[in-house]
Amino acid sequence: DAKTTQPTSMDCAEGRAANLPCNHSTISGNEYVYWYRQIHSQGPQYIIHGLKNNETNEMASLIITEDRKSSTLILPHATLRDTAVYYCIVRVAQGGSQGNLIFGKGTKLSVKP
Amino acid sequence: DAGVTQSPTHLIKTRGQQVTLRCSPKSGHDTVSWYQQALGQGPQFIFQYYEEEERQRGNFPDRFSGHQFPNYSSELNVNALLLGDSALYLCASSLGGFNRPQHFGDGTRLSIL
Numbered sequence: 001d002a003k004t005t006q007p008t009s010m011d012c013a014e015g016r017a018a019n020l021p022c023n024h025s026t027i028s029g030n031e032y033v034y035w036y037r038q039i040h041s042q043g044p045q046y047i048i049h050g051l052k053n054n055e056t057n058e059m060a061s062l063i064i065t066e067d068r069k070s071s072t073l074i075l076p077h078a079t080l081r082d083t084a085v086y087y088c089i090v091r092v093a094q095g096g097s098q099g100n101l102i103f104g105k106g107t108k109l110s111v112k113p
Numbered sequence: 114d115a116g117v118t119q120s121p122t123h124l125i126k127t128r129g130q131q132v133t134l135r136c137s138p139k140s141g142h143d144t145v146s147w148y149q150q151a152l153g154q155g156p157q158f159i160f161q162y163y164e165e166e167e168r169q170r171g172n173f174p175d176r177f178s179g180h181q182f183p184n185y186s187s188e189l190n191v192n193a194l195l196l197g198d199s200a201l202y203l204c205a206s207s208l209g210g211f212n213r214p215q216h217f218g219d220g221t222r223l224s225i226l
Contacts, residue, residue: 032212034214041219043117043203043218043219043220044156044203044205044217046214046217049212049214087155100146100158101148101156101205103148103156103157104155105154105155
């Protein structure tokens with residue numbers, strides 16, 4: 001079973017920041033938080049991941065709370081092309097053997113003009 | 114730089130038949146994972162191959178088998194197809210080792226009649 005809880009759906013106005021929350025209250029010390037998104041008819045696209053520090057890349061920012069029990073994915077300026085299902089995943093990563101990804105149902109983000 | 118490629122994109126089979134799906138990983142990647150995604154659900158992990166061996170397996174019956182070739186490409190085989198095997202089959206590749214993101218192809222849509 002997925003170790004994360006996400007809202008089923010969210011709306012965001014085009015050009016505004018989209019903030020997608022995720023709860024992972026049972027996360028362990030060696031588990032990372034990963035975010036993927038899936039646009040209709042495509043495979044999931046990797047966005048960002050982190051352990052305990054906040055992370056930023058060209059796509060998004062990831063804010064992880066100090067107790068690591070929740071996180072927020074931030075898309076700073078949402079566009080219509082950001083409409084997708086966003087998955088928050090807790091993943092064990094061990095040297096030499098990669099943990100698989102356990103997907104939940106994700107958050108359906110709709111960006112509106 | 115080609116990403117993960119899967120073939121065929123669509124396939125129709127009948128119950129009881131066998132099917133082989135193919136995956137070429139992203140250049141430089143040596144680990145391949147397979148996922149099954151039913152309509153309206155998140156992807157479910159089937160198995161992972163590294164160094165031509167199955168390293169991890171999800172909760173799927175033995176009808177699902179795989180192979181990885183020396184060039185890191187991979188096949189997923191499903192025997193005795195059931196109606197419930199109708200799904201999008203996704204291949205993801207990554208570079209083996211600690212904490213590497215998986216990158217997905219756009220999948221093969223398998224329909225069982």
